Amino acid sequence: MFSSVKTILLSTQLSGLLCLALGAEYQSILSAPVEVDPCAAIANKTWVAPQDVRACFGSFPVKPEIKDNIIEVVNKTLAFHTSVNYQRLAPPPFDFDVHEDVIGDLARISSQNYSTDFDLHLDLSRSVKRLNDGHCVYINLCYDSLFLTYLPTPLILLTNATGDQNVHIAAEAFTVASAEFKEEIDVWQNALPGKLRGQLSTLSGAKVFLIDGKSPFDAVNQNALITGGYQSFGTRQNSYFSSYQVVSSGWNYFMGNFAQMSLPLADSVELTIQRANSTDIETITLPYRSRISPFASSWNDSTTFFENNCVAGLGTNGHDLYTTAPDLSNAGAPRPISIFQQQPRLHPSDARKHRQNVILDTMPQQNIELPPTLIPQSPLNESWSVAQFFMLNDNRTGVLALGSFAASSFDDFQRSLLDGLTNLTSKGADRLIVDVTNNGGGFICIAHWLHRIIAGPKNSTEPQAGLDTTTRAGPLAQLIVKEIEKGGDPDKQLLYNPTNWAYANHTKFPETLDWMQPVVKKIINGQSDAFSQRLGNECQPFQIEPPAERLFDPKKTIIISNGRCASSCSLFSITMSKEEGATTVVVGGKADVPQQYCGIVGGQSTDFSTMDTEIKSVNLKNHSLAPPDFKTNSIQGITWRLGFGIDDPSEPEEWQDHPADLNLRLTEDIANNPAAIWERVVEYVFGD
Numbered sequence: 189m190f191s192s193v194k195t196i197l198l199s200t201q202l203s204g205l206l207c208l209a210l211g212a213e214y215q216s217i218l219s220a221p222v223e224v225d226p227c228a229a230i231a232n233k234t235w236v237a238p239q240d241v242r243a244c245f246g247s248f249p250v251k252p253e254i255k256d257n258i259i260e261v262v263n264k265t266l267a268f269h270t271s272v273n274y275q276r277l278a279p280p281p282f283d284f285d286v287h288e289d290v291i292g293d294l295a296r297i298s299s300q301n302y303s304t305d306f307d308l309h310l311d312l313s314r315s316v317k318r319l320n321d322g323h324c325v326y327i328n329l330c331y332d333s334l335f336l337t338y339l340p341t342p343l344i345l346l347t348n349a350t351g352d353q354n355v356h357i358a359a360e361a362f363t364v365a366s367a368e369f370k371e372e373i374d375v376w377q378n379a380l381p382g383k384l385r386g387q388l389s390t391l392s393g394a395k396v397f398l399i400d401g402k403s404p405f406d407a408v409n410q411n412a413l414i415t416g417g418y419q420s421f422g423t424r425q426n427s428y429f430s431s432y433q434v435v436s437s438g439w440n441y442f443m444g445n446f447a448q449m450s451l452p453l454a455d456s457v458e459l460t461i462q463r464a465n466s467t468d469i470e471t472i473t474l475p476y477r478s479r480i481s482p483f484a485s486s487w488n489d490s491t492t493f494f495e496n497n498c499v500a501g502l503g504t505n506g507h508d509l510y511t512t513a514p515d516l517s518n519a520g521a522p523r524p525i526s527i528f529q530q531q532p533r534l535h536p537s538d539a540r541k542h543r544q545n546v547i548l549d550t551m552p553q554q555n556i557e558l559p560p561t562l563i564p565q566s567p568l569n570e571s572w573s574v575a576q577f578f579m580l581n582d583n584r585t586g587v588l589a590l591g592s593f594a595a596s597s598f599d600d601f602q603r604s605l606l607d608g609l610t611n612l613t614s615k616g617a618d619r620l621i622v623d624v625t626n627n628g629g630g631f632i633c634i635a636h637w638l639h640r641i642i643a644g645p646k647n648s649t650e651p652q653a654g655l656d657t658t659t660r661a662g663p664l665a666q667l668i669v670k671e672i673e674k675g676g677d678p679d680k681q682l683l684y685n686p687t688n689w690a691y692a693n694h695t696k697f698p699e700t701l702d703w704m705q706p707v708v709k710k711i712i713n714g715q716s717d718a719f720s721q722r723l724g725n726e727c728q729p730f731q732i733e734p735p736a737e738r739l740f741d742p743k744k745t746i747i748i749s750n751g752r753c754a755s756s757c758s759l760f761s762i763t764m765s766k767e768e769g770a771t772t773v774v775v776g777g778k779a780d781v782p783q784q785y786c787g788i789v790g791g792q793s794t795d796f797s798t799m800d801t802e803i804k805s806v807n808l809k810n811h812s813l814a815p816p817d818f819k820t821n822s823i824q825g826i827t828w829r830l831g832f833g834i835d836d837p838s839e840p841e842e843w844q845d846h847p848a849d850l851n852l853r854l855t856e857d858i859a860n861n862p863a864a865i866w867e868r869v870v871e872y873v874f875g876d
């Protein structure tokens with residue numbers, strides 16, 4: 189009975205009318221005592237049990253026309269994603285990590301039946317995640333992170349005095365959880381058995397022997413198979429553990445995939461632990477609890493749940509820039525994709541003006557605070573937003589803790605990086621640490637800028653301080669460029685407009701040029717593919733004058749992260765490491781697994797709605813290759829440009845090796861303590 193109600197609710201306009209007409213009748217069905225609406229049961233609640241969220245999510249049957257729409261939009265959008273054929277099988281060292289035939293999986297999903305729309309979503313979103321490409325992610329705001337599902341016990345991988353690695357509950361776990369989850373902490377306190385009841389704080393620091401009866405790395409590795417985002421297995425392992433990040437409001441605590449999940453797929457976890465200062469081995473069960481997202485729209489039953497959260501809204505689809513009045517488009521309002529981009533919210537004009545390369549995560553950044561005792565003290569006054577500057581106690585090592593390559597104002601950010609680094613040198617710093625832990629990228633030209641001002645003017649920084657790129661030349665992309673050449677973008681607003689790009693010799697394209705022709709044909713993993721000519725520098729000359737001399741000796745520059753440095757962060761780290769000889773350090777990570785100092789290089793990231801705007805603006809929406817509008821509240825990210833390699837300039841940098849020079853083990857005394865980590869890194873690298 190319930191399904192048939194949903195069938196009508198999920199339908200298009202016509203059945204929407206039907207629904208209105210029959211509203212009273214269905215209302216009485218819903219309120220019958222035996223039929224509890226599972227979405228009403230979790231309406232207007234902040235914290236709920238994951239199984240109750242699943243009951244709501246799982247109450248919607250698959251509507252064939254909705255399923256076909258999602259698959260068609262995703263499939264046709266992937267024609268703009270540079271990497272589809274590369275990702276069928278990446279070259280070593282990523283051949284074990286990246287081998288997803290996403291087009292084949294879409295065909296499989298298309299012909300497969302699912303008992304619920306949520307099951308369909310799981311299969312589709314996980315298939316896309318198997319690309320292990322954080323630029324190319326499928327998100328449905330109806331499900332993904334509508335609730336985040338938490339445990340109060342984030343984990344950390346520690347190395348002990350005899351050099352062995354053990355998984356622990358983070359020492360700061362209770363401090364973090366009791367501050368962030370004030371109103372829910374009693375649920376966990378009361379869930380603890382026997383004498384542990386109410387003693388959640390004593391779990392902090394505990395050594396973890398088993399997770400759900402198995403070795404902790406069984407759980408870590410299971411997660412690494414589905415978390416997506418990064419090519420490297422080691423980096424995906426590291427995503428399980430807690431860490432830190434500079435955000436625009438200060439220092440954030442990153443819970444890790446064990447203690448924070450984007451979907452309500454686990455109800456509880458059984459942990460076999462040894463608490464600090466105890467010899468007992470204890471087994472406890474902790475419930476997962478789901479917290480409503482601040483981005484959710486409220487509902488009171490399944491109908492309003494679906495209408496308010498699951499259908500396309502402002503910014504889901506693109507718009508014709510030449511016919512839609514700005515107030516009818518989403519101009520001014522943040523686009524849905526910005527919720528999932530791992531960078532601060534941008535000013536809309538900056539977001540349009542300055543190209544970005546940024547990782548998408550199915551989990552938005554949270555404002556969970558790093559405990560005050562772990563926050564580095566005495567930032568320099570030039571610190572601004574995601575860029576915090578410090579001088580270490582040796583008075584010669586400056587630190588730039590950089591949580592993102594984007595900030596609310598491009599211009600202020602660019603200036604603050606120059607001022608902060610200049611001030612460090614004027615205070616006597618002659619060596620530099622750049623801590624990019626969990627830096628998901630941001631403005632492409634900020635990555636180039638930072639490379640240029642640190643390393644100074646030289647042939648690796650001027651005029652190109654980043655990577656040359658190419659974009660995919662699918663048939664529809666070629667047509668868009670032809671339409672622009674014919675005058676289809678008089679105001680030069682589109683990404684495909686030649687005025688944005690330059691020849692490989694870094695000379696800007698003329699204003700009228702079909703720059704896609706001739707296309708560069710390639711055979712990739714046995715598939716015919718086509719790309720644009722090689723594109724040169726797009727960032728220089730910079731808007732502000734860079735210093736005439738380098739600010740630091742790149743060989744005395746250390747780039748630190750947990751491997752989770754993506755997109756523009758990769759552009760910066762790779763050019764600094766491979767071209768300038770900077771030292772790369774990955775902190776944490778399993779000792780016998782290679783650690784990459786960055787991942788997800790890309791070149792420029794974008795998404796379906798942006799491509800849809802390009803298509804609509806040149807009147808190609810009717811073309812058979814044009815993706816239709818999403819009917820659902822969905823996002824499809826893509827890599828739109830791909831950077832060429834440094835070691836092998838003829839192939840993408842994306843799947844070339846980025847091994848860290850040093851893998852620093854995390855010990856109890858430095859775990860999640862940035863200042864302590866920096867001092868330890870200085871000892872190891874400079875031998876002080």
Ligand SMILES: *[C@@H]1O[C@H](CO)[C@@H](O)[C@H](O)[C@H]1NC(C)=O
Nearest residue numbers: 231232233234235480486487
């Ligand atoms: C519940 O409803 C009240 C009153 O409308 C509102 O103020 C509150 O924010 C709602 N809470 C949630 C979790 O939606």
Ligand SMILES: *[C@@H]1O[C@H](CO)[C@@H](O)[C@H](O)[C@H]1NC(C)=O
Nearest residue numbers: 259260263264291294295298
């Ligand atoms: C995806 O698009 C390709 C053409 O690019 C087409 O051959 C294929 O059938 C489509 N797949 C699905 C599931 O629609």
Ligand SMILES: *[C@@H]1O[C@H](CO)[C@@H](O)[C@H](O)[C@H]1NC(C)=O
Nearest residue numbers: 252296297298299300301302
């Ligand atoms: C899916 O369901 C349809 C309609 O019930 C049926 O015709 C088809 O055979 C099913 N497909 C599979 C793969 O089970």
Ligand SMILES: *[C@@H]1O[C@H](CO)[C@@H](O)[C@H](O)[C@H]1NC(C)=O
Nearest residue numbers: 347348349350351352353354
């Ligand atoms: C380090 O961990 C290993 C493995 O758990 C353990 O056998 C060893 O006793 C520990 N060493 C110290 C010094 O705690």
Ligand SMILES: *[C@@H]1O[C@H](CO)[C@@H](O)[C@H](O)[C@H]1NC(C)=O
Nearest residue numbers: 389390391392393463464465
């Ligand atoms: C363990 O004992 C040491 C020494 O007595 C103490 O400093 C520490 O706080 C204790 N740890 C916990 C979690 O109780």
Ligand SMILES: *[C@@H]1O[C@H](CO)[C@@H](O)[C@H](O)[C@H]1NC(C)=O
Nearest residue numbers: 486487488489492493495496
């Ligand atoms: C549920 O919310 C809708 C608007 O979202 C409102 O029109 C309706 O009256 C509400 N129903 C109940 C039972 O509160």
Ligand SMILES: *[C@@H]1O[C@H](CO)[C@@H](O)[C@H](O)[C@H]1NC(C)=O
Nearest residue numbers: 566567568569570571611615
């Ligand atoms: C830095 O800012 C603090 C607080 O605003 C101020 O007291 C201090 O004088 C400033 N230091 C410098 C060197 O400008």
Ligand SMILES: *[C@@H]1O[C@H](CO)[C@@H](O)[C@H](O)[C@H]1NC(C)=O
Nearest residue numbers: 579580581582583584615616
């Ligand atoms: C660093 O500079 C501060 C302030 O100028 C001074 O107090 C301190 O002794 C210096 N430290 C070293 C190791 O030279």
Ligand SMILES: *[C@@H]1O[C@H](CO)[C@@H](O)[C@H](O)[C@H]1NC(C)=O
Nearest residue numbers: 645646647648649650767837
């Ligand atoms: C860049 O400069 C370095 C040193 O000045 C030189 O060895 C190298 O060949 C130059 N590379 C190019 C591409 O000009």
Ligand SMILES: *[C@@H]1O[C@H](CO)[C@@H](O)[C@H](O)[C@H]1NC(C)=O
Nearest residue numbers: 690691692693694695696697
């Ligand atoms: C760069 O290449 C383009 C296309 O080949 C050519 O027209 C242009 O003259 C070149 N510019 C320079 C400065 O060599």
Ligand SMILES: *[C@@H]1O[C@H](CO)[C@@H](O)[C@H](O)[C@H]1NC(C)=O
Nearest residue numbers: 508804806807808809810811
């Ligand atoms: C698409 O086709 C329809 C019907 O053929 C037409 O009414 C509409 O104007 C076309 N739209 C565009 C953007 O060309």
Ligand SMILES: CC(=O)N[C@H]1CO[C@H](CO)[C@@H](O)[C@@H]1O
Nearest residue numbers: 569570606607608610611614
């Ligand atoms: C505190 C300090 O030294 N501030 C200087 C930082 O750098 C800017 C620009 O170089 C100077 O104007 C500040 O005086």
